Amino acid sequence: MIRYEVKDGVAVVTLARPERLNALLFEMREALGTHFEEADRDERVRCVLLQAEGKAFCAGGDVGRIAEDTPETNREVMKRSHRMIRNLAAVRKPVVAAVRGACAGMGWSLALAADVVVASDTAKFAQVFRNIGLVPDGGAVWFLTQYLGTLRAKELVFSARRIDAAEAHSLGLVTRVVPDAELDAIARQTARDLAQGPTRALGAAKKMFRFMHQPDLVEFLELEAAEQMAAIRGYDHREGVTAFLEKRPPKFEGR
Numbered sequence: 001m002i003r004y005e006v007k008d009g010v011a012v013v014t015l016a017r018p019e020r021l022n023a024l025l026f027e028m029r030e031a032l033g034t035h036f037e038e039a040d041r042d043e044r045v046r047c048v049l050l051q052a053e054g055k056a057f058c059a060g061g062d063v064g065r066i067a068e069d070t071p072e073t074n075r076e077v078m079k080r081s082h083r084m085i086r087n088l089a090a091v092r093k094p095v096v097a098a099v100r101g102a103c104a105g106m107g108w109s110l111a112l113a114a115d116v117v118v119a120s121d122t123a124k125f126a127q128v129f130r131n132i133g134l135v136p137d138g139g140a141v142w143f144l145t146q147y148l149g150t151l152r153a154k155e156l157v158f159s160a161r162r163i164d165a166a167e168a169h170s171l172g173l174v175t176r177v178v179p180d181a182e183l184d185a186i187a188r189q190t191a192r193d194l195a196q197g198p199t200r201a202l203g204a205a206k207k208m209f210r211f212m213h214q215p216d217l218v219e220f221l222e223l224e225a226a227e228q229m230a231a232i233r234g235y236d237h238r239e240g241v242t243a244f245l246e247k248r249p250p251k252f253e254g255r
Helices: 026-041 071-090 106-112 140-148 150-159 165-171 180-195 199-211 217-232 235-246
Strands: 002-007 010-015 047-052 095-099 102-104 116-120 124-126 162-164 176-178
Touching: 002 026, 010 026, 010 180, 026 071, 047 180, 071 106, 071 217, 095 106, 095 180, 102 106, 106 124, 106 140, 116 165, 116 180, 124 165, 140 150, 140 217, 162 165, 165 176, 176 180, 180 199, 217 235
Parallel strands: 010 047, 047 095, 095 116, 102 124, 116 176
Antiparallel strands: 002 010, 124 162
């Protein structure tokens, strides 16, 4: 479900579960975290390209599987998710994300953690956590606040509304919007161009950008984990998942 290969200095990481819009399973989060760590260590790798098969980048977590989770598995999923995001953000080389179609929830967190986001004109982004009674995860609040400021970030999280590629670009959440038919070629070329650059200096610049943000991403993820576990135990999350599976609007009670 995750493919990894290194070619011409570029580590290509591919989400390969297109039949489920690349919704993330536990083992996919684990594999992604491992591959990002591998790409960071591998001296052959000078850039990372994160892409996906099919018509969607990533629809987030697999809500159908969430209904089956226990508190123990929830904690383990959170642990692996945070490792995945930390390792992606910590890659000391440029990371390019190629996004088409749905990019929601944790899928959007993956894109937000990249350095360059090349989006197809079909891309749609959403913070959908309110629909299932959860807080945003994968550092989404941290990333969105850095890019947008608090008020705009809150609006996206509180509304759970979907924004298209053009709006995402205007907000500064996407580097470039391209025709869908050209996405793969342009993203690959962007990654190759970066791989031919002074990647040690670019990696140092990434570290400097991270130091500009307070609180630190790792500290923020610890707070996020505590709040998410509390939300998972609440009524509204159970109601949100049940409503999703029954294909009806949720009836939240604020608890």
